[in-house]
Amino acid sequence: MSLKNTQKIKCPDCGTEGEFTIWQSINTKLNPQAKEDLLSGELFAYTCPKCKKVHYVNYGLLYHQMEKQLMIYYAISKEDEKEILDTFDKMENGDMLPGMESTDYTCRVVHSQNQLREKAYIFDIGLDDRVVEIMKVMMVAHLSQTNPDLEVGDIFLEITKGKPERFVIRLKNGVLGNSPFSQKVYDAVKAEYIDSKGDGKRDYIVDMNWAVECLKNK
Template identity: 25%
Template sequence: MIYLVPESEVEKTCEIFCEKNALADFHTEKYLNRVVTSPNQLVEKIQIFDAGKDDRIMELVKLLATDSILKNDPDKEFDELRFAVDDDGTNILVIINKSEITGAVDIDNMYEFASSHCDDFKDLRDDEDVVINREWILNKLTEEEN
């Protein structure tokens, strides 16, 4: 279940799903809850799950890809990386700058690498985090360092 809400409603929406006094028990084996704040994030989450990938690991892959892109081309400008599957079924991150796709990165190997190093991630359906984005993965990595 992916919920598209305005940025101003994220905290309230998370309370509905996560707090001890939530309005209802939304934790079931059948559903995985996510909260996103843009139509592009909604589409991306759907594509990630349709590809059988873990969106938490995908956020780590985006960090790895960003680092790789900037090491290879320090002057490369882009606003975001977004998951997609190309015509031949390869998992990629499209590079977007000013709403235009300016390139793509094949991420199958990066995903496998990141997945093999995420042993401490809980089972996807047991994780109570519902907002999975760049800020989330940066916080997770900071927690691990401490």
């Protein structure tokens, strides 16, 4: 099931109070509109009813896609992360959460709203997030070799109309760049680095740090 509550939000600009819906969990089968709001970025956006300024509210939530047996939790603190990791471990031992028909889930923990949206998109179109993170690390390594003065802040896969289009790169100096997504490179990385016998369902935190360790182990 989905869980949500309504809270009063005070606009930081004009001080006007308004109501804002906070989701503790989203079941995409029961609330498809909430899923679309998440993917578009609207789920965290609060628009002041008076001055119309848009502010983004930060809160943790569980993204539950039943049809893909997928759970992604956005943890906003170490305490949140520890709690959900304990819950995922219990699931592995057979404890089911409300709304689950099986414990055979792919589980992930992310640490930003952008990571949550990206993971949801990646799984929605059937890509392997482990491959995507390895591709990111390879891109950073290439940039470091060709442009040693550039420092990468974030990299996110941009998906348009259900297809991976490009990697958006934000440098630490604020400059944005991009690199096209290559299905050929994706397939090669998957064949080279992803164990065909391992499904990665219990790799709870799959990010660039995870990818670095994966490459080291190879």
